[in-house]
Amino acid sequence: MFFFSVKMAESKAKEVTQVEYDFKCASCNLNEKAHYKGTTPPFSRNVILKYSSYVMKDPFSPPGKGEIIVLGADCAICKKTVCISKECSLFYSKLFCLSCVYDSIDKFPVEIKSKVMQVKNAI
Amino acid sequence: MGRSPSPYNSRLHKRKRSQSREKDRSRKVCLNPSSSSSKELRSEFSFLDCKKELNKIFMYSNESNTVVNNLEDFWVFAAKYEAMLKKAGKPLIQDSLSSHELNDIDVPIQFSKFHCINFNTQIKYVDTYSDERHKQRMDKNLFESFLKIVSTYVDFKNKEKFDKLKKLRQAQQDLPVAKYRTEIVSAVQEKKVIIVAGDTGCGKSTQVPQYLHEAGYQNIACTQPRRIACVSLSKRVAYEMLTQFESKVGYQIRFEKSKTADTKICFITEGLLLRQMSSENLPNYDVIILDEIHERHLMGDFLLGVLKCLIHSRSDIKLVLMSATININLFENYFSAESAAVIEVPGRLFPIELRYKPILIDDKPTRDDRLDPQPYVQIMQLIESKYPSDERGDLLIFMSGVQEITAICDAAQQYAEKTKKWIVLPLHSGLSLTEQDKVFDYPPDGVRKCIVSTNIAETSVTIDGIRFVVDSGKVKEMSYDSTTKMQRLKEFWISKASADQRKGRAGRTGPGVCYRVYSEQQYSDMEQFSTPEVSRVPLASLLLLMSSLGVSDVRRFPFLDAPPEDAVENALLELKQHGALTSNEKLTALGKALANLPVEVSLAKAIVVGSATLPPNKRDSALALAAALGIRSIFTTRAHRDFECENARKPEESDHGDPLTLLSLYCAWLTVKGENRGGRAWCKRRGIEEQRLYELTKLAAQLRGLLQDNNLMETPEPESMSSAERAMRHGQLKQLKDMRRQYKQRAAEDSKRKKRLKVDSWEIVDEKGDDDALDIRDIEFRMTNDAARIRSLINGASASSGRDLIMLKIVLCRALYPQVAVADQFNHCKSISEQLYHTWSKPFVFLHPNSYFGKQPRVLQLSEADIQTDGPPGYKAKVPLSAKHQILCYLSLLETTKPYIVNSMRMPAAQTLLLLAHSIDTNMGFTRIVCDSWLLLEFPYPDTGLNLLLKATKLRQRWDALINRRLADADPNKSVESELRKQTSNISYEELQYQLSCDVSSYMNSEVYYTIRRLLPGDLKVMYCGPGEVHPNIDPNPFEQGFECHPHEKKGGVYVTDNIVYNCVVDTDWSYNFYQEAYSLTWSCPDCGITLCLSPLERIQHKEFTCSSKRETEQEPVKITKDNRPNAKEYKCESCGNTLSLTPVEILKHKKSCKLK
Structure with a gap:
């Protein structure tokens, strides 16, 4: 009985503290509800992110499995929110929106340059 | 998955670790690949060799994560990853020496692939002992490298999932309806009613509820005409809203719901929403969406009307109507007063080439009533020659009915066997679900599916990949004749709307071709729209x-x-x-009870009457019987064709008729289920669709629940189980749940895999594989019904003999009345298929060839021994005199090739009629009795007719009282008065029911000789003496004490009860003579011994009133002689001029005889 009530309280607390972020990609307009922003998503403790990102619980897996989807992050330069799709952003230690990558392409290693050009040509 | 190691294991583990450390040290020099050891060793190293140890580490990590969830998948990935590195000549294990120098935008100057990954995996390294000595061991550094692969995998998985999400959003964006999103949302906000018209594939059914939910509506109901659509739509929408593991989107259908308090969007069947409207607490919907309203189903049409009224009183409810782009004007005009906004969404249809290929008269075979499949096969040939076989695209042929489908399938199959380019599949609702599902499977390359379907594929079933449509232009539709209460299945030309709908099926996935097997002229002659269901x-x-x-x-x-x-x-x-309604059309208590039950009125009545009449342990029989008659036929098409199926069912056949055969089949199936013997094979052998029996069980349970909710049935005390039983049941349930999980997993895997059809799959299905598979319905059945429950179901439902059977039959018969039929008088000299019957509304109907009596009509006929050839002297009749006459009580009439009686049951004729007929007319001597103005019963033996009628009347009154008491007790607002009455009439239900059932069964078995004859309109003209006579008042009234007799305006005579009219049937010579004879003979009362000359009615009056009252009060004996009777009057006859002292009854008689002269 006691255990039960504690559990109830816990789940209630969870509901209250659950904040939702309205994630919207500035580039492709993908609009989703993110459950967390940061580097240590609480739903999956093995995973640590290098760069503070918007994370949602994986809606395609049953709950409690610790599955997440990292949706995107704020661009390290212009702070615009972008999604992780390669048409919108590039991850290199941090997340950059593609236009910022183009603007400061020389500051990235050559490997990145060729990768970016590939994407650019594809678009 | 032992994610948390048991203490024992971990202790063991520690010990082993300390051992291994020593070994470690000794090996380190040569074995640690991250040290500067030889390059070969490095390139040979593979993490796959350490799979076992690494898996252990994952398990010890005590966390649920992507890798643990997809362990097998991960190792496949790891293998590929290693192979890729090897191919590129890159080392598997990288030195972590690389510089971490950052530039001015804070990114590492030196490139590393791992910088492109956002993920870092943190799994604690645990040293594990491996007894496989020859294999490389793990160490911390190696593990670090390994974690990078894990991170790469996590990143890879994340991208996969993200792409899935993005693709989903893209697909939603691409739907035609997406462009109208804001328009739809703002229209709903501004208007009360909006109409969204769009053809299949525009996405309205899945998207509009989501748009409205995201716009802030919190309780959205969305109706669907079909149950299956509710389930699949709710699944799809939940998936799209990323809430497939929550209950935000739910459904509610007849037997199940997934709706919870959290549910914001609920898909619900039309019928169920209607029933919610009737209950006082309509859920607090803010938007009600009616989908597919163009289909014009009965419930949909009615719902529209109800909601049209509702939105006037409830301004908080918005109404959204969704239809195909057929007949939008109709709906727009219907809601013109509410100024409905119409939003038309173009469908997503590819161009379709249209060809008319009418069958010319010359092509027709000589016997033109038979369908010629050749034109259809020719089109198959045409497709084969015209379109290369590597271009995909299947063929869909629309036919009118099952027979036509079979004919085409046979011909097409023959053709397909030659060319091996086709897989022919029939599709109609009579097929089992697995057979139906085959149309969704994929054919091998170079082979096309040829699906031959009824109009089920027009809207209900959508098959992707159809490129060719062949439209026969015909449909078989049920129509209903309300005067004869007969349903008619007839072939019609389809409407233009439905021809276009059929055509559209060819252009869903790409450009297509539609062949119409009729002329363009025929098309333009077609009706614009199909007849709505409400008219048929x-x-x-x-x-x-x-x-x-x-x-x-x-x-x-x-x-x-x-x-x-x-x-x-x-x-x-x-x-x-x-x-159900009073004469001025007010709902009665019975009507209210009937309306609550979701089966047709007569079956609902059987349930309510049964629950009032039958003893508690037998109530389930009426429920099960009504449920069995309320679902679709349990028999497959094979059931009546296959001799073996028929034979296998023999033991369960009841010679009382189809309803009881159904019931005993159900009980037999329950027995099989109770013994855990599966059931699927049992059903298959008998040609039964097991799915229907599950439905029957669910329907019966639902009906029982409704009766209990409405106080028409006691809610039984939960059965107490012993702890051992409970434990056993618990274990059983656990096992069943496991099986269900297994099944669901397998089903999920199956759905991912594309099912391949085999070219010869149409022929014989591998039965063995079928039986081995888990049967989810069996599992679910066993989860809700434990052994005890099944036992009680069987006990309750079986009524194979004796009083139970008689009572069940008469209950059903009472509910179905006046649906009874009498045999044609010449049936005894006709063949089985020519047996004719007559019903009140429809003469000349046949017994359905698949029904029990259709095969065994002799059961209904009188044998020589049953017929009495020497009746009483003076009585001569053309029709046989017997005590064994039977009538048929039937569920429905159906006209296909001939008008047929469907689902019939035999009943003793006179007993049933006198007990149930709505109007009973009799002559003076109760020797000629007319029931419902169409059946004449003649009782030539003295007093037999009167006694039987009197018994029937008393029973009817007692039975009515029992039902009324049940209904009154069920009324939630019962008055104090009725409560008091209940206390005074303290005889329990059980006792009353028991007495009634004893008396009814002895009454039904009473042996009375009579004749039965159907009256034709000509007979009826001379059957009644007509008004204008002086009517005697029957006082005291032995039929219903205190009932004020009043004359019948048309027939003459007087009502002695609400449904018996006395003395209105004219006498014939014999009946007049018999009456006179009875009168003139002195009669001695068996009770008081008094000897008098009395008419039959007077004798009863004496017995009922005078005789007993005399015994009680010792009043002066009533002296009645022929010339000095109490109600005799002076009467002067106008025609013969005599003055006589006669009773009113005699006056009438005299008048008649005078006229005769």
Whole structure:
């Protein structure tokens, strides 16, 4: 009985503290509800992110499995929110929106340059 | 998955670790690949060799994560990853020496692939002991490298999932309806009613509820005409809203719901929403979406009318109507007063080439009633020659009915066997679900599916990949004749709307071709739209539901299309006959009870009457019987064709008729289930669709629940189980749940895999594989029904003999009355297929060849021994005199090739008729009795007719009282008065039921000799003496004490009860003579011994009143002689001029005899 009530309280607390972020990609307009922003998503403790990102619980897996989807992050330069799709952003230690990558392409290693050009040509 | 190691294991583990450390040190030099050891060793190293140890580490990590969830998948990935590195000549294990120098935008100057990954995996390294000595061991550094692969995998998985999400959003964006999102949302906000018209594939059914939910609506109901659509739509929408593991989106259908308090969008069947309207607490919907309203189903049409009224009183409810782009004007005009906004969404249809290929008259075979499959096969040939076989695209042929489908399938199959380019698949609702599902499977390359379907594939079933459509232009549709209460299955030309719908099926996935097997002229002659269901189905249930919803005048209900007037009147009459409505069309208590039960009115009545009449342990029999008759036929098409199936069913056949055969088959199936012997094979052998039996069980349970909710049945005490039983049941349930999980997993895997059809799959299905598979329905059945429950179901439902059987039959018969049929008098000299029957409304109907009596009509006929050849002297009749006459009580009439009686049951004729007939007319001597103005019973033996009628009348009164008491007790607002009455009449139900059942069964078995004859309109003209006579008052009234006799305006005579008219049937010579004879003979009362000359009625009056009262009060003996009777009067006859002292009865008689002279 006691255990039960504690559990109830816990789940209630969870509901209250659950904040939702309205994630919207500035580039492709993908609009989703993110459950967390940061580097240590609480739903999956093995995973640590290098760069503070918007994370949602994986809606395609049953709950409690610790599955997440990292949706995107704020661009390290212009702070615009972008999604992780390669048409919108590039991850290199941090997340950059593609236009910022183009603007400061020389500051990235050559490997990145060729990768970016590939994407650019594809678009 | 032992994620947390047991203490024992971990202790063991520690010990082993300390051992291994020493070994470690000794090996380190040569074995650690991250040290500067030889390059070969490095390149040979593979993490796959350490799979076992690494898996252990994952398990010890005590966390649920992507890798643990997809362990197998991960190792496949790891293998590929290693192979890729090897190919590129890159080392598997990288030195972590690389510089971490950052530039001015804070990114590492030196490139590393791992910088492109956002993920870092943190799994604690645990040293594990491996007894496989020759393999490389793990160490911390290696593990770090390994974690990078894990991170790469996590990143890879994340991208996969993200792409899935993005693709989903893209697909939603690409739907035609997406462009109208803001328009739809703002229209709903501004208007009360909006109409969204768009053809299949535009996405309205899945997207509009989501748009509205995201716009802030919190409780959205969305109706669907079909149950299956509710389930699949709710799944799809939940998936799209990323809530497939929550209950935000739910469904609610007849037997199940997934709706919870969290549910914001609920897909619900039309019928169920209607029933919610009738209950006082309509859920607090803010938007009600009606989908597919163009299909014009009965419930959909009615729902439209109800909601049209509702939105006037409830301004907080928004109404969204969704239809295909057919007949939008109709709906727009219907809601013109509400100024409905119309938003038209173009469908996503590819161009379709249209070809008319009419069958020319010359092509027709000589016997033109048979369908010629050649034109259809020719089109298959044409497709084969014209379109290369590597271009995909299947063929869909629309035929009118099952017979036509079989004919085409046979011919197409023959053709397909030659060319091996086709897989022929039939599709109609009579097929089992697995057979139906085959149309969704994929054919091998170079082979096309040829699906031959009824109009089920027009809207209900959508098959992707159809490129060619062949339209026969015909449909078999049920129509209903309300005067004869007969349903008719007839072939019609389809409407233009449905021809276009059929055509559209070819252009869903790419450009297509539609062949019409009729002329363009025929197309332009077609009706614009199909006839809505409201004009072709029985209306009684609907009107009853309307009444219970509070529609005061059903004739003025704002129907989209008003049903035919006479159909409404006939349905109202039917409801009045059932006692559901009073003569001024108010809902009765019985009507209210009937409206609550979601089966047709007569079956609902069987349930309510059964629950009032049958003893508690037998109530399930009426429920099961009504449920069995309320679902679709349990028999497959094979059931009546295959001799073995028929034979296998023999032991369960009841010679009482089809309803009881159904019941005993159900009980037999339950027995099989109770013994855990599966059931699928049992059903298959008998040609039964097991799915229907599950439905039957669910329907019966639902009906039982409704009866209990409405106080018409006691809720039984939960059965107490011993702890051992409980434990066993618990274990059983656990096992079943496991099986269910397994099944679901397998089903999920199956759905991912594309199912391949084999070219010869049409032939014989591998039965063995079928039986081995988990049967989810069996599992679910066993989860809800434990052994004890099944036992009680069997006990309750079986009624194979004796009083139980008689009572069940008469209960059903009472509910179905006046649906009875009498045999044609010449049946005894006709063959089995020519047996004719007559019903009140429809003469000359046949026994359905698949019904029990259709095969065994002799059971209904009188044998030589049953017929009495020497009747009483003076009595001569052309029709046989017997005590064994039987009538048929039937569920429905159906006309296909001939008019047929469907689902019939035999009943003893006179007993049933006198007990149940709505109007009973008799002559003076009770020797000629007319039931419902169409059947004449003649009782030539003295007193037999009167005694039987009197018994029937008393039983009817007791039975009615029992039912009324049940209904009154069920009334939640029962008055104090009735409570008091209940206390005074302290005889329990059980006792009353028991007494009634004893008396009814002895009454039903009473042996009385009579003749039965159907009256023709000509007979009826001379059957009644007519008004204008002086009517004797029957006082005291032995039929119903205190009933004030009053004359019948047309027939003459007087009512002695509500349904018996005395002395209105004219006498024939014999009956007049018999009456006179009875009168002139002195009669001695068996009780008091008094000897008098009395008419039959007077004798009864004496017995009922005078005789007993005399015994009680010792009053002076009533002296009655022939010339000095108490009610005799001076009477002067006008025709013969005599003055006589006669009773009123005698006056009438005298008049008649005078006239005769």
